[in-house]
Amino acid sequence: MNTRNELRAHIQRLLADKGDREPLGDADSLVLSGRLDSVDILQIVVFLESNYSIDFAEQEFDQEDFDSIARILALIELRAPAAGTPQA
Amino acid sequence: MSVTTLTTPLYTGTLPARRKFTIIPRLDENPKLVAQAQTAAGKIAVIAMAVCLLSWRKPRPIVFLVAVALVAFLPAYRRMVLAAASLYWVLTSGLLGQDVIGQVAAEAGIHVPHPAVWILSGLACVSLVFGFGGLWIRKQGGGIIGRRPVLCLGVFFCLALGIAGTSAVPAGIRTGGWVLVAPLSGFFWILAYALRDCQRKSVSAHGIGSMLATLWTGTSSPTPMLKGPSHALKVEAVDAREFAVAQLKGVKLLTWTMVLVLIFVAIQFVLLKAAIPTLEDAIDRNLTGSIPVWLCWESLTGSFILVVLQITIYGHTIIGGLRLLGFKVLRNTYAPFRARTIAEFWNRFYFYFKELLVDHFYYPVYLRYFKRSPRLRTVFATFAAACFGNAFYHFGRDVNYVAQLGLWPALTGFQVYLFYAFLLATGISISQVRGKRRQASWFRTEVLSRVTVVLFFCLVHIFNDERRTVSLGAHFAFLFRLFGL
Numbered sequence: 001m002n003t004r005n006e007l008r009a010h011i012q013r014l015l016a017d018k019g020d021r022e023p024l025g026d027a028d029s030l031v032l033s034g035r036l037d038s039v040d041i042l043q044i045v046v047f048l049e050s051n052y053s054i055d056f057a058e059q060e061f062d063q064e065d066f067d068s069i070a071r072i073l074a075l076i077e078l079r080a081p082a083a084g085t086p087q088a
Numbered sequence: 089m090s091v092t093t094l095t096t097p098l099y100t101g102t103l104p105a106r107r108k109f110t111i112i113p114r115l116d117e118n119p120k121l122v123a124q125a126q127t128a129a130g131k132i133a134v135i136a137m138a139v140c141l142l143s144w145r146k147p148r149p150i151v152f153l154v155a156v157a158l159v160a161f162l163p164a165y166r167r168m169v170l171a172a173a174s175l176y177w178v179l180t181s182g183l184l185g186q187d188v189i190g191q192v193a194a195e196a197g198i199h200v201p202h203p204a205v206w207i208l209s210g211l212a213c214v215s216l217v218f219g220f221g222g223l224w225i226r227k228q229g230g231g232i233i234g235r236r237p238v239l240c241l242g243v244f245f246c247l248a249l250g251i252a253g254t255s256a257v258p259a260g261i262r263t264g265g266w267v268l269v270a271p272l273s274g275f276f277w278i279l280a281y282a283l284r285d286c287q288r289k290s291v292s293a294h295g296i297g298s299m300l301a302t303l304w305t306g307t308s309s310p311t312p313m314l315k316g317p318s319h320a321l322k323v324e325a326v327d328a329r330e331f332a333v334a335q336l337k338g339v340k341l342l343t344w345t346m347v348l349v350l351i352f353v354a355i356q357f358v359l360l361k362a363a364i365p366t367l368e369d370a371i372d373r374n375l376t377g378s379i380p381v382w383l384c385w386e387s388l389t390g391s392f393i394l395v396v397l398q399i400t401i402y403g404h405t406i407i408g409g410l411r412l413l414g415f416k417v418l419r420n421t422y423a424p425f426r427a428r429t430i431a432e433f434w435n436r437f438y439f440y441f442k443e444l445l446v447d448h449f450y451y452p453v454y455l456r457y458f459k460r461s462p463r464l465r466t467v468f469a470t471f472a473a474a475c476f477g478n479a480f481y482h483f484g485r486d487v488n489y490v491a492q493l494g495l496w497p498a499l500t501g502f503q504v505y506l507f508y509a510f511l512l513a514t515g516i517s518i519s520q521v522r523g524k525r526r527q528a529s530w531f532r533t534e535v536l537s538r539v540t541v542v543l544f545f546c547l548v549h550i551f552n553d554e555r556r557t558v559s560l561g562a563h564f565a566f567l568f569r570l571f572g573l
Contacts, residue, residue: 005260032322037435038446042454049459057456062288063447064322 003076008069010047014040026070033065038068041066048072104327111485116336125332131160134335138412141342144349145305145405151176151302156412163331166324166414171297173304181303183274183310184208192252192266197258211271214244215279219286237283238448242480245272249487253495266491273487274310277444278302281316284447288318295321304409310485313406313420313440315447325414338411340483341419345404352397359390367391367550371558371566384570397425399438428537430519430544434474434512441481449477467517475513479506482554489556501556504563508551515544 004026012024020035025080030036036044044066048054065075115121124130135157142149155173177185184207188445193200200206233240250266251257272279278299285291295317302314314320325331365373370387373379403420410417420439427433454469482505489498527569528537548568551563 021556032416037439038443039450041433042451045455046462049174057459058287061451061455064318 004069004073007047007072007076011036011044011069014043019087024069026073027068029067031067037068038063039062044072048076052076054079061063098138107297111347112340115340116333122329122332125336126328128161130332134339134412135160136338138342141339141346141408142405144346144539147306149304149306149409152409155304159414160331160335163328167294167297167306170301170413171293174297174300177303177306178300179204179208180306181274182306183271183303184211185270185487188270188273188488189263189266191488192491193263196263198259198263201233206267208272210267211275214268214272215282219283234287237287238280241276243279245269245276245484248272249484249490250495251375251420253487253490253498255494269487276484277310277448277481278312280448281312281319283316285316291317292321298324298415301413301415302406304413305406307402307406309402310481311438311441311444313403313410313417313441314415315440320415323416323484330416331414332412334411334416335485337416338408341404341411342408345401345408346402348397348404352401355390355394355397359394362386364390368553368555368558371550371553371562373571374566375562379569381569381572384566388546388550388570395439395549395552400424403438425542427540428533428539429522430515430541432519433541433545436517445473445481446479448471463521466520470517470520471513473513474516475509476508478512482509486554493556496556498556503560504551504553504555504558507560507563508553511548511551515548540573 008024011030015021015024015035018035018040022035028035031038031041041063045056049056065071116569125134135153138156151173155169158169162169184204186207189207190200218230230469246267248268251264252269254262257265282291282296282299285295298320298432299312299317302312309504314323325334364383364386365379367387370379370384375382390395400421407417418439422439423434424433424437427436450469450473453472454465458465458468479502483502484499489501493501506557547567550567551560553563
């Protein structure tokens with residue numbers, strides 16, 4: 001599974017847990033629309049920490065970077081040591 | 089383990105085919121109404137409804153209604169109108185702390201002709217120092233103010249409060265301290281969000297002007313419902329259709345608020361007629377042993393329901409107003425009694441306060457500490473937010489107690505609220521670490537979990553007492569009395 005699909009599957013699981021089974025586009029807002037809240041973002045943080053070794057303690061953290069799949073992919077591209085390559 | 093069991097009940101995406109009945113019609117989802125609201129007649133109708141729906145407020149929000157009319161008919165000047173109106177709301181919000189500085193100065197025998205001017209100048213000094221300091225360090229790279237501006241602001245505030253609240257310090261210096269402390273107390277979190285934005289990206293004057301629209305009700309609460317200048321610009325309507333939808337959502341929410349106001353007044357009337365004491369009175373009367381157990385329960389439940397309604401009305405009013413000004417903001421309270429976990433209740437009850445604590449306490453701690461131990465990481469971050477952050481927020485908000493009582497008595501009197509924050513953090517931590525139980529029965533999921541959550545919040549509400557003169561023991565005595573002990 002590639003990064004985009006893996007991320008999409010993870011976010012859709014989070015949304016499904018909240019009873020939200022609406023379609024999810026790459027550019028669809030997650031945080032500003034209220035589909036995910038600030039604490040849900042931490043689920044994605046943990047996912048990125050464990051799969052892409054991104055250390056948010058060392059870098060600026062902005063909740064709005066998590067507002068859509070496209071923005072999270074851009075974040076991975078920018079911050080992952082081996083961008084887009086999931087860790088074993 | 090899941091990081092959280094919080095749900096976001098605020099999602100407003102497309103609706104399923106079968107619509108549920110709602111007391112207030114879904115005005116914003118009717119295409120004809122949305123089109124109508126974009127015409128001159130429609131705009132006048134929306135403004136007229138806003139006038140009717142806000143007529144219960146004292147004083148009448150004249151400036152707000154004029155601002156709504158101007159942004160509706162002159163959309164090109166929207167940000168300018170908001171900036172001008174925001175300046176008025178800052179001056180009249182009650183967050184500048186004129187009363188505190190006037191009181192302190194009078195006690196010190198210092199005549200302050202226009203406390204608001206002094207306080208505004210104090211706020212301007214603090215803003216300039218931290219704004220330019222943050223920008224400069226960011227440009228130069230690496231300094232503590234640039235990396236942790238909100239932490240620096242917090243330390244600065246504590247030091248200033250320490251000086252202002254210590255009686256051993258000369259009166260002139262203390263009064264000077266209060267000139268900084270009083271406005272900082274009110275605007276701390278607005279400034280914190282602005283500094284956080286400043287650290288990350290450029291902050292425009294438009295963003296700051298728009299963000300201050302959160303003060304339109306003249307609120308004395310420092311919790312901003314627009315989370316910074318950048319957030320304010322992101323949630324503003326970008327075209328006539330979005331603006332019309334936002335306004336119709338505002339009308340809908342304010343109509344629901346009217347219903348809640350009527351319910352609130354009715355409950356208050358019943359409690360008054362039935363001679364049920366307020367919770368504070370019941371706690372005090374229990375110390376003399378003259379209050380029956382059933383009256384204790386009635387007082388507690390009545391007080392709890394009124395507080396939930398009060399916060400709901402307060403949040404709905406601000407959000408409804410912001411929507412009328414064209415902000416696509418989420419509700420502050422959404423059906424808290426539907427919550428199945430303690431964490432979910434907190435999220436549904438006071439969304440923007442929870443967001444404030446998560447943004448400024450939970451994230452920084454969660455992202456830095458105990459990464460190898462998920463449970464400890466969650467619990468530690470929860471205590472940082474719900475206990476420490478919550479206590480810091482309330483102590484910093486109510487600096488008038490420091491002015492009245494002095495620093496040490498105000499600190500020791502804070503024990504009751506501190507214990508409340510500890511109980512809250514413990515409940516939320518347990519709720520988060522346990523996660524969701526997928527195999528539970530219908531009764532357990534739909535009934536028992538909800539009753540348990542409401543009972544928890546109702547009982548901890550005993551300690552949600554912001555008075556500084558009643559001991560923790562008196563509150564425990566009331567708790568024991570509830571169970572006949």
